[in-house]
Amino acid sequence: MNLAGKKILLGVSGGIAVYKSCELLRLLQKKGAEVRVCMTDAATEFVAPLTFASLSKCPVYLKNGAVEARPFQHIDFPRWADLYLVVPATANVIGKFACGIADDPVSLCFMSCTCPRVIAPAMNVAMYNSPAVKRNLEILRGFENTTVLESPAGELACGEVGQGRLMEPAEIAKYLETRDEKPALSLSKGRETKGEKVQCEPPAISVAVDIPPTQDASLPGFGKKVLLTAGRTEEAIDPVRYISNRSSGKTAVALASVFYANGFEVEVVAGPMEAEFPKGVRVTKIRSARDMHDAVLERMKNASVLVHCAAVADYRPKVAATEKIKDSRSQLILELEPNPNILRDSVAQKRDDQVIVGFALETDHFEEHAAEKLAKSGADALLLNAPVATDSGFGRDCVRFALVETGKPVPQLAMGEKVDLAETILNFCLERLNG
Ligand SMILES: Cc1cc2nc3c(=O)[nH]c(=O)nc-3n(C[C@H](O)[C@H](O)[C@H](O)COP(=O)(O)O)c2cc1C
Structure with a gap:
């Protein structure tokens, strides 16, 4: 996918790797993409929405944002996008995506978007290996037009070593550039197709x-x-x-x-x-x-x-x-x-x-x-x-x-x-x- 001119909605949930999504945002912009951001409340505790608003030059869609002025953000943001990218995706939002819960901007956009969705999980190794997260990721891989990126192994922010790191922003950008263009979801028929399991280049683990x-x-x-x-x-x-x-x-x-x-x-x-x-x-x-x-x-x-x-x-x-x-x-x-x-x-x-x-x-x-x-x-x-x-x-x-x-x-x-x-x-x- 050539990123020049592409509209990318960046969903940010509350993990320690939130700061890396600022880097990703800048990288995507450098490649010519236009980026808008939605955040969970937890994400705003790691990096202030002002940072994302300043970088994206657009107000961030927040749970407690100016709803009266823009009541349909949960529809407008995802409909604007050519691609919905959730980086980092916490265990919590992954669970919501898999189960159809939509009670914050990131999960609402996931549910209402019709464009391709790419999710980059990031969490502690024990969380990553927990049966619930494994099951939820497997469910998401089976969703139409949904891609789950690999989480490399290595040293985690908590000091432990194992799988669950966020894929590096440069690698996410590279994956987006090399992936084929996928058609938007069919709204009318609700077709069932097998989800795409990514072999990202370079693959992590x-x-x-x-x-x-x-x-x-x-x-x-x-x-x-x-x-x-x-x-x-x-x-x-x-x-x-x-x-x-x-x-x-x-x-x-x-x-x-x-x-x-x-x-x-x-x-x-x-x-x-x-x-x-x-x-x-x-x-x-x-x-x-x-x-x-x-x-x-x-x-x-x-x-x-x-x-x-x-x-x-x-x-x-x-x-x-x-x-x-x-x-x-x-x-x-x-x-x-x-x-x-x-x-x-x-x-x-x-x-x-x-x-x-x-x-x-x-x-x-x-x-x-x-x-x-x-x-x-x-x-x-x-x-x-x-x-x-x-x-x-x-x-x-x-x-x-x-x-x-x-x-x-x-x-x-x-x-x-x-x-x-x-x-x-x-x-x-x-x-x-x-x-
Ligand atoms: C310092 C700290 C770091 C955290 N890092 C992660 C993380 O990397 N991944 C994760 O899934 N949850 C992490 N959590 C837990 C989430 O913040 C928590 O589950 C939160 O409810 C997620 O909310 P959200 O999914 O709505 O953003 C962390 C919590 C704290 C206090």
């Missing part, structure tokens, strides 16, 4: 289907969980460019399949990748190294085994531009800063009954580098692998690898299929788990 693991108690992994990282990470330079690598995710898929077949419950934190996981594997999608870091640390408590298979970017741009960097034909210098070390930080939280395996991709001095990395990381073992040969490594089924264990000499690299690599790791982990 989305949790895939949760299928119970095998119930076969004779399998060696029965009752145990493995947490895998998979794929590559992408580190934003600007809204359309990033730093990444060539990992395809095939090794992680081999690992997931082998562990699952041996009775383990398999959970994966996956960056972008081409290979697909088998059914029964629980996948949480992330994009950046920092998101992967947070997602892994949050999930590792219940895992018996952690295998860090993802190709994580060691560095990220110090500043990610919110607008596309223009071509000025002059030299561009990107300043990079280190990403958190996921392997090291997970080892720091490791319990004695957990096994952690890292990955080391080397292109030279294999044994030396792997031994050094293993010692530094404190992991139980490192899977040393080499991508240099033309018939092995990234995107291929074969790989040269060796499992380097603490206190043992580094074995020679040997060519094998990725499934062999996965079985080598599985056998090592089972040996360790069984004492």
